[in-house]
Amino acid sequence: MNAILDADTLLAVDVGSVNTRANLFDVVDGRYRLIATGRSPSTVGTPVYDISEGVRMALDKVQTITGRRLVDEAEELIMPVTNEGTGVDVLVATATAGSKVRTILVGLMPGVSLQSIRRLAASSYLEIVGEIGLMDRRREEERIDLIVAARPDLILMAGGTDGGASDSVLQLVETVGVAANLLPGGKPVRIVFAGNRHLGASVMECFGERLSVTLTPNVRPSLELEDLAPARIRLAEVMADIRTARVSGFSELEQWSRGNFMSTADAFGRIIRYLSGIYGPDKGVLGIDLGASQATIAAAFDGMLRIAVSSDLGLGTSLPGLLKHSTLADVMRWMPVEIPEYRLRDYIGNKALHPGTVPVEMDELHIEYALAREVIRSALSLAKREWPMNKAMRSSWLLPPFEPIIASGGALARAPHPGYAALMLLDAVQPTGISTLVLDPYNLTPALGVAAGPMPVIPVQVLESGSYVSLGTVVAPVGQARHGRRILRLNLEREGNGQDMSGEIRMGQLVVLPLAQGEKTRLTLRPERGIDIGFGGPGRAGALRVAGGAVGLIIDARGRPISLPKDAGQRRELNQKWLWDIGAIE
């Protein structure tokens, strides 16, 4: 039996590029609960260059809060729990920290193996520095030069269905092998081959003993089938090796975790897929993790997971990358106050220099949240390309319906009012139909993702425990209507002693109805003709039971996509009004 099955006390450590968090879970009244959380700045970089110090400081905070000793005099984790009640039974760990892994992708056909290998790469913390395919026009020596000049840490290869193409795959393998052997010494490259499984022996022979090669199950076993999950596990192992070799302290954390160590994105995605199984096939589940160095979008549709890690999008060191996907004007449109464009540009540069800093002044908070909106929007737009199209996606800009939408990240977690986080998500995601916005303020999702494999009960119990903050249910009608025209009538029948309520919603409105966290209500919605709220088509009415949240019941009738006035002054006023409407400012 796995140790985690017998465990009562679980410590989850997440090492990010800016923050290191330690979360302690224990059984209270027969169910797992978050007991304490400790956060400290990550020490992966200057001045310490060893993640252990950040981990110890986070553990120290948990010790201070709980009074429970977690480490002994020798600064070793006490494991398992002693008779005196010190220590923990199991430690699980996740990490995003560390410099990115320079990677070259190699595949055969652009729409087949190359596409699959791109998707595999997009789910991890890789920096793609080159791509080679059978159909590109480079000569063989140019391909070799590309690899040698790029000096990759990792070469990720795919090609051929199982039992399919072999000669062309082996030809590419030979080219990669020649180039890998030409890479200057002192920087060993790792090669992951996720192609035709029948070629395993030939591939190993071709690469020879000098190179470090990992074979994984084929990402494209047949033309119709793509299976990334097994390759993703092996890739994560290779990434862990690379990370351990280059960042001090990871080996110690790996030792403590006894194999329960995953990349934050993989662990995050695991929970999103798990929730998709619980919520059923009608809607997808969306997860957004907005980090300093990357933005991760995990979307699961009927158990099928799509993860996209955008390593050039984040609210810290990666922030300048936003301007490759978006413009300053795109960011400025979300500002409720006037600031000159040069100040926004300087802000981006300074935030990249000092990613751990926090906004003190109101203007800076608005800048940070305007940037966060565009980072999420850009990451979503990249991630969406890989989502399965269905009937609900009526056009390219419209999101499919999601239930719930879970968001985490420092900027969201430290929002001074839940309304800021809710409005940021509404503006950035622009959900359609009926969804619930859920905030993960303690960044628990990756921790639960690692623990979920061996012990599925932990995510179930912690997700229900109140450690996540429901911001509220959102109703977002979709359809064309003149601004100010009535588009929806609604009726609220509260459970318990609350007062019932009815009313109508007009196009362009953002309305919050008071419905506290834990409060339940029966909500009847009657859209006007041509307006769709997800009850099976435009104009169709329906009723459902909805729960309240930190913000309340949100009716977002601003249209999809949200259209903002061209006049800068009017636009700022409107942004200010929305902050007021959602209760973020009084």
Add this chain to the structure above:
Amino acid sequence: MSNYPLPSVTHVTPLTTIRRERVLPIPGVVTVRVNEKVQASHIVAEAEPAPRHLFLDIVRGLGVSERQVSQYLVRHEGDRADAGEVIAGPVGLARRTVRAPADGRIVSISRGRVLFEVRGELFRMRAGFPGVVIATDGTHSVTIQTTGALIQGVWGNGHMDYGVMRMVGAGPADRLKTDQLDVNLRGAVLVAGICDHPAPLHQATELSVRGVILGGLASDLIPVVQRLPYSVVVIEGFGELPINPPAFNLLSTNVGREVALYAHAANPYQSQRPEVIIPLPTSRDVGFPDEVVPLRSGVRVRVIRAPYHGEVGIIQKVLARAAQYPSGIRAMSAKVELEGGNVATVPIANLEVLQ
């Protein structure tokens, strides 16, 4: 376990021992020995960073079978060949040969083809500042040590240079202007306050300056500065940020001395920062600057975000509880006595130690 926060440390110190490892991008040849004295412009190591490769088809070139190739090869794996030198052949009456297309080396021979590496332009790594070589691994890195003043910055344009330092403008907040630049500054390293226009930067190129030290740089000039042929080190950040007083005092008292600029971008995962080194010989032993300084009362800090961005002060007290700010955000904080006497509460996340 430290009970105090460990912010990043920036060194602004008048006299210290400075030890820097210079690393080639790829292994090559180290050209200096341990204990050897070097000057800033001294080449300490060299390598060929990105060679070009060519396949030479011997089968087609000579018109022989793959099996026969080995008997006609006159150069073998690992051999160097200059442009035009015969690699394989001659064969037959026509005396067909395959010759080296350029100066280079034979990397491998397989299936009747020679993989030929064309020698690239040599990358020469300079010492960057005068000092003594104290360690080398012979192929990759050289560690050089000196004593002097050290001023670290936050951003650089990737160059490295050395020259006599001159002050332009009236103070740390003064804007760099074209009318401040004349022929007397040719070949100098300039200290200026703020730069928000490309014209003076281009004029400095005309004057062949060796470098510019700035407090703040307008971020829209980043692409311009990245193309400049000389070093630019930014001490504070992007925007209207004057050089902090301790750094400015240190720079202004050393005007006329030779300074080394290392304008490489900061790498958060390596101990690499853009910096200004002013070599100062000393007869006494001076220690190394502390790289890890816990944040506690009495420690000198610099604020790295608005408000007070760039201001320097002394920690009065690290607060036990999080403080709330006008933005509504709550953060662990410290009371800082800023230069000028004001006491401000600042999030610890917005401070760095100035040592």
